[in-house]
Amino acid sequence: MLESFNFRVIWEYMPLYLHCFLATLWLSGLSLLGAIVLGTIACAMRLSQSRIISRIAGIYIESIRSTPLLAQLYFFYFGLPSLGIMLPEWVTGVIALTLNSGAYYSEIIRSGIKGIPYGQIEAGIASGLSYFQRMRYIILPQALGMTIRPMLGQAIVLVKDSSLLSLISIAELTRAGQLLTSERFMPAEGFLTTAAFYLIIYYMLKGFSNWSEKRLIFREAH
Amino acid sequence: MWGFYFHELIHSLPFFLKGLWMTVAVSGLSLIAGTIIGFICGIIRTSGNKILRFIIGAWVDLIRGTPFLVQIFVIFFILPSIGIELDAFPAAVIALTNLAASFICEIVAGGISAVPSGQREAATASGLSAYQQLRQIVLPQAMRTILPPLVGQYVLSVKDSSIVSAIGVVDITRVGWLTVQRVPEGLMVFGLVGILYFVICYPLINLSSFLERRMTVESTRL
Numbered sequence: 001m002l003e004s005f006n007f008r009v010i011w012e013y014m015p016l017y018l019h020c021f022l023a024t025l026w027l028s029g030l031s032l033l034g035a036i037v038l039g040t041i042a043c044a045m046r047l048s049q050s051r052i053i054s055r056i057a058g059i060y061i062e063s064i065r066s067t068p069l070l071a072q073l074y075f076f077y078f079g080l081p082s083l084g085i086m087l088p089e090w091v092t093g094v095i096a097l098t099l100n101s102g103a104y105y106s107e108i109i110r111s112g113i114k115g116i117p118y119g120q121i122e123a124g125i126a127s128g129l130s131y132f133q134r135m136r137y138i139i140l141p142q143a144l145g146m147t148i149r150p151m152l153g154q155a156i157v158l159v160k161d162s163s164l165l166s167l168i169s170i171a172e173l174t175r176a177g178q179l180l181t182s183e184r185f186m187p188a189e190g191f192l193t194t195a196a197f198y199l200i201i202y203y204m205l206k207g208f209s210n211w212s213e214k215r216l217i218f219r220e221a222h
Numbered sequence: 223m224w225g226f227y228f229h230e231l232i233h234s235l236p237f238f239l240k241g242l243w244m245t246v247a248v249s250g251l252s253l254i255a256g257t258i259i260g261f262i263c264g265i266i267r268t269s270g271n272k273i274l275r276f277i278i279g280a281w282v283d284l285i286r287g288t289p290f291l292v293q294i295f296v297i298f299f300i301l302p303s304i305g306i307e308l309d310a311f312p313a314a315v316i317a318l319t320n321l322a323a324s325f326i327c328e329i330v331a332g333g334i335s336a337v338p339s340g341q342r343e344a345a346t347a348s349g350l351s352a353y354q355q356l357r358q359i360v361l362p363q364a365m366r367t368i369l370p371p372l373v374g375q376y377v378l379s380v381k382d383s384s385i386v387s388a389i390g391v392v393d394i395t396r397v398g399w400l401t402v403q404r405v406p407e408g409l410m411v412f413g414l415v416g417i418l419y420f421v422i423c424y425p426l427i428n429l430s431s432f433l434e435r436r437m438t439v440e441s442t443r444l
Contacts, residue, residue, distance in 0.1 A: 070384040074408070083409065156286075161289070162289075163290075174291055177292065191295045195288045199284070199287045
């Protein structure tokens, strides 16, 4: 297989790959932003005093976590048109990815907030810190320190999940591999190049995750 | 019209149950194999051999860093070009086993290294062989850390098994996809698909959080 590996074809398809690489980046970046915002809101709802609000957020989180992303994606892709809502594929894809990751981010944020002992907040109040100061100096630095790794882990999952968008014919990295495979019948060249591009994103996020952990431990020690 | 589609959907219920069985078969087989391989790799990863540790680490990174959809395309489309012809079902089981094994390997390695080293030292001092140490001292304690994320991984595997529908394995997702071509009510069809996944995954998620609570209570009681 390797001796017949055709680098010339990969080079020929490089503009397509780079275009699709950027598409993967911005599609997952957009979904990531949406998911963090949605996750924060869902988490606030989940921790709300009101039973009903908390229950609604609970139903959302549980139903997302118990069903596969692909089924959710098809649910919106085939379901929205039958409600008369016509959206471009990429919007459907971003909506599905955002809703999916939002549920996981909500759980990550919740575990970060729950991880801070209430005594610390009381101590902050007793020391006369304002709400903003307590958030800035006590809660957020610790919650961020505890959640940055799972958050980046979920970001990695999100980038990988964006590969499913190729199944609703959005031009992203996996789609580029499929195109090379079907046009030239070269699956090895097509999918291994795709995998290499995903590995670039993975190692960047993983490196950032390791770096941030060192930084945060360093700050804690002082 | 809605009633007609509902009727159609009821009629294709046996088809959905066949899909459910396929999902259970694919994920069940690969979970059994994945658990065995994952435990072996996890134990090797925490052992002394540096070369084996490096190889397993690289394999885990490779699997974690690429989307499952790409992995399954690699196995299904590239292996034939080096002379290994696989049907969709075995290809799906192999891909899912590989994925589950790499994640379980990390979980097991994490659980084993969480056992205090004093335990091993005491076991060595008592004259236990390496196998006896592992079997009677290290693994029973590590299981407490391993079990909750292991069940969590089972949930992920069941959900990831939906992706094998992309190579034509007729699982629940594929049945939904085929049905929606005939019954153009996406919300209803994929709602049903979601419910079927929910029936499998929700009890497992609850089992995982139950185990987590139970294991932490027990360890504080000790």
